[in-house]
Amino acid sequence: MTVVPRQGSRERRVVALRSVFLQSVWNYETLQGVGFAWAVLPGLRRLHPDPAKLAQRLLAHLELFNSNPYLSTIAMGVVLRLEHEVARGVAGAERRVARLVGVLRGTLGALGDELIWAGWRPALGAAAATAALLGGGVWTAGAYWLFYNALTQAIRLRGVTAGFASGAGIARVLQDPFWRRTAAAARLGGAAVGGAALALGVVLGHSGGGWREAGIFLGSVALLGLAARPLGSGGRRLSPALAFLALVILLSALTQARAGTAP
Amino acid sequence: MGLQEWLLLAALGALVFLDAWPVGQTMLSRPIVVGPLAGAVLGTPAEGVFWGAVFEAVYLGVLPVGAARYPDAGLAALVGTVVASHGGGEETAAYLVGVALAAGLLGDWTSGFQRRWNGRAAAAVRSRVAAGDLGAPGRAIAVAVVRGALIGAAAAVGSATVALAGLELVEGTVWAGPTSRSVLRLAALAAMVVTAGRLFLERRSDRLAWTAGLVVAGGLASWASAGMGS
Numbered sequence: 001m002t003v004v005p006r007q008g009s010r011e012r013r014v015v016a017l018r019s020v021f022l023q024s025v026w027n028y029e030t031l032q033g034v035g036f037a038w039a040v041l042p043g044l045r046r047l048h049p050d051p052a053k054l055a056q057r058l059l060a061h062l063e064l065f066n067s068n069p070y071l072s073t074i075a076m077g078v079v080l081r082l083e084h085e086v087a088r089g090v091a092g093a094e095r096r097v098a099r100l101v102g103v104l105r106g107t108l109g110a111l112g113d114e115l116i117w118a119g120w121r122p123a124l125g126a127a128a129a130t131a132a133l134l135g136g137g138v139w140t141a142g143a144y145w146l147f148y149n150a151l152t153q154a155i156r157l158r159g160v161t162a163g164f165a166s167g168a169g170i171a172r173v174l175q176d177p178f179w180r181r182t183a184a185a186a187r188l189g190g191a192a193v194g195g196a197a198l199a200l201g202v203v204l205g206h207s208g209g210g211w212r213e214a215g216i217f218l219g220s221v222a223l224l225g226l227a228a229r230p231l232g233s234g235g236r237r238l239s240p241a242l243a244f245l246a247l248v249i250l251l252s253a254l255t256q257a258r259a260g261t262a263p
Numbered sequence: 264m265g266l267q268e269w270l271l272l273a274a275l276g277a278l279v280f281l282d283a284w285p286v287g288q289t290m291l292s293r294p295i296v297v298g299p300l301a302g303a304v305l306g307t308p309a310e311g312v313f314w315g316a317v318f319e320a321v322y323l324g325v326l327p328v329g330a331a332r333y334p335d336a337g338l339a340a341l342v343g344t345v346v347a348s349h350g351g352g353e354e355t356a357a358y359l360v361g362v363a364l365a366a367g368l369l370g371d372w373t374s375g376f377q378r379r380w381n382g383r384a385a386a387a388v389r390s391r392v393a394a395g396d397l398g399a400p401g402r403a404i405a406v407a408v409v410r411g412a413l414i415g416a417a418a419a420v421g422s423a424t425v426a427l428a429g430l431e432l433v434e435g436t437v438w439a440g441p442t443s444r445s446v447l448r449l450a451a452l453a454a455m456v457v458t459a460g461r462l463f464l465e466r467r468s469d470r471l472a473w474t475a476g477l478v479v480a481g482g483l484a485s486w487a488s489a490g491m492g493s
Contacts, residue, residue, distance in 0.1 A: 194476065
């Protein structure tokens with residue numbers, strides 16, 4: 001019978017809390033390596049009482065690591081589970097740990113990019129910014145912050161447990177429909193907010209200054225859209241921030257020309 | 264600004280720098296949050312909400328994937344709100360946006376500086392752990408956090424000082440680039456529409472959601488606007 005190693009809930013919490021500092025020593029050589037090693041150190045200490053062995057395993061985890069900061073706790077849980085095999089002296093266990101961490105690095109990074117960076121964060125940001133531009137108060141910032149962290153910090157806290165419980169079978173967790181459905185829901189929400197912002201811009205413009213201001217809004221969308229397209233085949237896009245600055249300068253010139261103050 | 268406001272601004276700068284990537288990433292460093300926080304520090308929360316939303320729209324599509332370098336959106340929003348809180352606002356719109364974007368680039372540079380310094384620290388950590396010093400990673404993290412806080416505070420105070428000095432020079436001139444708040448609101452909404460289109464319109468279901476948002480929000484806004492007009 002296979003004995004499933006045990007990990008205390010206190011240790012899980014400590015590792016999850018330490019993951020907050022995953023990127024504190026982010027650098028161009030080992031990326032998140034130092035933060036990752038420090039986060040799993042409490043587990044390594046318990047498993048490897050011999051200081052020389054502990055230093056050797058800590059050094060192994062100081063190597064290159066880079067992943068999504070919230071989902072990386074899953075990799076931490078997996079590592080702590082597999083370190084039990086290393087502690088028991090199972091043949092090839094150290095190589096297995098290194099190989100699995102290498103696979104998880106890319107997989108969790110890609111999952112986090114789709115779910116958080118290109119989904120949850122911009123969708124919430126678009127909704128909160130639209131509400132604030134329409135006159136919403138400070139609550140928009142509070143709601144944004146709470147909703148954002150409700151998902152990301154929950155993943156961070158539960159990741160260690162999920163990774164530890166699954167060990168080498170972590171693929172099952174990563175194939176859970178939750179990830180795909182949440183990313184799709186965030187994308188749908190972001191698209192709906194984009195459509196709503198388009199409609200609101202036209203209506204606000206029209207009610208504020210007639211069809212001329214509605215036209216200014218649609219012209220702004222067209223200009224920023226053109227700026228976001230690559231210049232030439234395979235060329236670079238104009239930075240959205242620079243394009244926005246150019247738009248504000250143009251709008252200011254129009255405002256001043258209208259007021260008759262242009263030089 | 265008084266000493267207390269400068270100190271609070273420095274603390275906010277430290278928080279923004281650390282939250283952006285070195286510690287936690289709870290998104291306190293996003294413009295939509297930084298704007299109101301900076302506004303609260305300076306006694307103008309409403310200005311902070313507006314400019315935070317503007318810069319959130321501008322930087323919505325900047326994604327921190329992999330080892331990418333990107334401008335510091337939080338520092339940009341902080342500096343923009345400082346300028347707006349000192350009478351800048353829509354009367355100096357182009358100047359405000361320009362100086363805030365420059366602060367964002369400064370934030371990118373300071374992040375690169377911190378990451379290069381971290382590289383030396385990480386190499387030292389490996390040597391020390393190899394020599395049996397197991398506390399080295401924890402100490403390196405503590406030092407990096409303190410260094411990051413100091414860099415963030417200095418960047419916030421330094422860029423706000425330069426922005427306010429420049430404001431005195433351009434205020435009332437054609438270089439300030441004045442426009443109306445309603446036009447700025449439309450420009451920010453336009454930036455959001457373009458970024459949302461680029462990020463979220465991949466599949467048929469996305470296009471359906473976009474259309475639903477367009478029809479529902481357009482209908483509600485037209486109805487509300489007609490109600491106000493009658």
